[in-house]
Amino acid sequence: MTHPRDHPQRVVLNDEVHARPTEAFVAPLRLSYLALLSDGTNREQEWQQICELVQRYNVAPPAPEAIHYSVDLGPFRLKWERHTEFTRYTFIQTGAEQDPFAMPAIANVPKEWVSDLPGEVMVAAHAGLLRGTNAPANYDEIGKQMFAGNPLVGSAVAGGAATALTDFRIHDDGFSRLLLYDLSMTPRQAGRIVQRLLEIDTYRIMALLALPIARDLSPFLAQGEQELNRVTTQLAAASEEDEPVLLDRLTQLAGEIGRRDSDSRHRFSAAAAYYELVQRRIADLREDRIEGLQTFNEFTERRLAPAMNTCEAVGRRQQALSQQVAQATQLLSTRVELTRERQNQAVLESMNRRAMLQLRLQQTVEGLSIAAITYYIVGLVNYAAKAINVAGVRHDTDLVTGISIPVVAVLVAVGVRRARKMLASPTD
Numbered sequence: 001m002t003h004p005r006d007h008p009q010r011v012v013l014n015d016e017v018h019a020r021p022t023e024a025f026v027a028p029l030r031l032s033y034l035a036l037l038s039d040g041t042n043r044e045q046e047w048q049q050i051c052e053l054v055q056r057y058n059v060a061p062p063a064p065e066a067i068h069y070s071v072d073l074g075p076f077r078l079k080w081e082r083h084t085e086f087t088r089y090t091f092i093q094t095g096a097e098q099d100p101f102a103m104p105a106i107a108n109v110p111k112e113w114v115s116d117l118p119g120e121v122m123v124a125a126h127a128g129l130l131r132g133t134n135a136p137a138n139y140d141e142i143g144k145q146m147f148a149g150n151p152l153v154g155s156a157v158a159g160g161a162a163t164a165l166t167d168f169r170i171h172d173d174g175f176s177r178l179l180l181y182d183l184s185m186t187p188r189q190a191g192r193i194v195q196r197l198l199e200i201d202t203y204r205i206m207a208l209l210a211l212p213i214a215r216d217l218s219p220f221l222a223q224g225e226q227e228l229n230r231v232t233t234q235l236a237a238a239s240e241e242d243e244p245v246l247l248d249r250l251t252q253l254a255g256e257i258g259r260r261d262s263d264s265r266h267r268f269s270a271a272a273a274y275y276e277l278v279q280r281r282i283a284d285l286r287e288d289r290i291e292g293l294q295t296f297n298e299f300t301e302r303r304l305a306p307a308m309n310t311c312e313a314v315g316r317r318q319q320a321l322s323q324q325v326a327q328a329t330q331l332l333s334t335r336v337e338l339t340r341e342r343q344n345q346a347v348l349e350s351m352n353r354r355a356m357l358q359l360r361l362q363q364t365v366e367g368l369s370i371a372a373i374t375y376y377i378v379g380l381v382n383y384a385a386k387a388i389n390v391a392g393v394r395h396d397t398d399l400v401t402g403i404s405i406p407v408v409a410v411l412v413a414v415g416v417r418r419a420r421k422m423l424a425s426p427t428d
Contacts, residue, residue: 022195023070023079024187028096029129031194032106032175034089035202036119038082045118046087050080053113075108085206085270086122090198100128101146101177123202125176127194132163132181139293143167147177155295156288158193161185163290168201168299176201196281200296203274203281204304210271211307213264214314220260221314224321227253232328235335243336250329257322268315275308370416374409381408 025031038046051061054071062069067082079090093105104126106114143152147167154165163181170176178197182190231246231253238246282297289295294302378401385400 021070022188023077023090023092023191025092025129025190025194026094026187027129027131027182027190028094028100030093030096030100030103030105031127031129032091032104032109033123033125033127033198034106034114034117034121035086035123035205036089036117037085037122038087038119039085042118043082046082049113049117050078053078053110056110076105086202087119088202089117096128096130099146100130100179101126104175121174122205123176123198124170124174125178125198125201127178127180127198129180129182129190129194132183134183137163137181139165139290142179146179151294153294153296153299155285155290155293157285158185158189159286160288161189162193164193164197164285164296165293166197166201193285196284197296200278200281200300203277204300207271207274207278207304208307210264210267210311213267214311217260217264217314217318220256221317221321224253224257224325228321228325228328235328235332243332247329247332247336250325250332254322254325254329257318257325261318261322264315264318268311271308271311275304278304370409370412373412373416374405377408377412378405 047062047064047066050069054061054073057073059071059073062080069078069080071078075093077092079088079092081088081090091105091109093108106126139152139154142165143149147165147169148171150167150169152165152167154163156162157164161182161184163183165179165181166177168176178194178201180190180194180197185193227249231249234242235246278300282300285296287295287297381404382397382401385395385397389395389397
């Protein structure tokens with residue numbers, strides 16, 4: 001069959017739903033799980049670590065661009081998954097003693113290889129999948145034997161096809177523990193349930209990364225709110241000289257809020273997304289209560305929900321403070337702008353008055369200049385008239401001098417004005 005040309009991403013997008021396939025688990029089975037925080041800068045090192053491990057067992061390594069990889073290495077099975085913020089390593093070994101935590105699956109992995117894994121551990125867990133029976137279980141005894149006597153959290157899952165137990169605590173070996181009793185699950189169903197349980201723990205911890213940030217932000221937000229209140233109170237009675245100082249304080253506060261918002265916004269958004277994933281994974285378990293035990297839903301809602309509510313409240317508080325500071329800054333900027341406009345208007349009026357005074361002074365000087373020039377020219381005319389009279393051309397010297405005065409004055413005035421226009425006109 002033929003069809004039009006494929007979109008370049010068609011196959012990639014279609015295969016996305018098949019990415020990270022679920023493993024098929026058959027009891028008894030032991031599993032060790034690591035979730036390491038990774039910022040994306042060490043992805044090359046992660047891939048090289050996987051290649052180094054599988055080459056020890058003469059197995060082909062994953063492609064450099066791979067984001068998930070599953071392989072049977074003989075002594076154990078490895079599943080590697082790369083996510084946006086963390087990378088997961090799952091080590092699986094079939095068979096289990098009565099206590100699956102006595103010899104965990106990771107004990108078969110080279111220790112130096114495990115210690116060299118890039119990233120920081122967020123979740124480390126041992127899990128055991130055992131065959132269960134329909135006989136009533138003694139959960140107090142199970143807690144003493146496998147969970148150091150800690151209170152258990154658990155429920156019947158998958159519609160009663162299995163029983164899941166944990167204490168959500170980190171034990172002396174640095175790993176938490178998860179126990180799953182298989183009553184009637186299929187292998188794929190068992191793999192999905194184990195994966196869901198591990199994801200609940202992983203996403204729970206990843207969501208809680210936002211809580212320390214929220215706690216650190218709370219004192220700053222309280223100080224910011226107080227500073228904003230002080231500025232707005234002073235603004236009501238501020239003089240023009242105080243406005244630039246208040247504007248500078250608001251600008252500094254806005255800058256600090258913006259910096260902290262930029263640092264925390266991603267973390268709060270990620271926490272909300274992780275929390276939603278936790279809730280979805282718990283819903284996928286299809287829990288039924290076991291008398292005397294907290295269910296996974298009850299435990300997370302009691303412990304995780306308040307933390308997420310705190311992060312959400314701090315995020316909203318930060319946004320509200322940012323908006324209030326922006327509004328106060330805009331209001332004060334408008335007030336400063338109006339003040340500057342009044343000052344500019346006053347300066348222009350002062351300049352206008354000075355220009356008028358200068359014009360009047362110039363006119364006065366110009367008049368005096370015309371009178372002075374006229375006086376000197378008329379004096380020259382008088383000398384010339386006397387010289388002509390002495391030369392023999394008889395005339396009335398005083399009359400000639402008097403007649404020359406208005407003529408000279410007009411000519412000088414016209415000349416001065418023409419010179420002023422020439423000086424005032426733009427040059428090429």
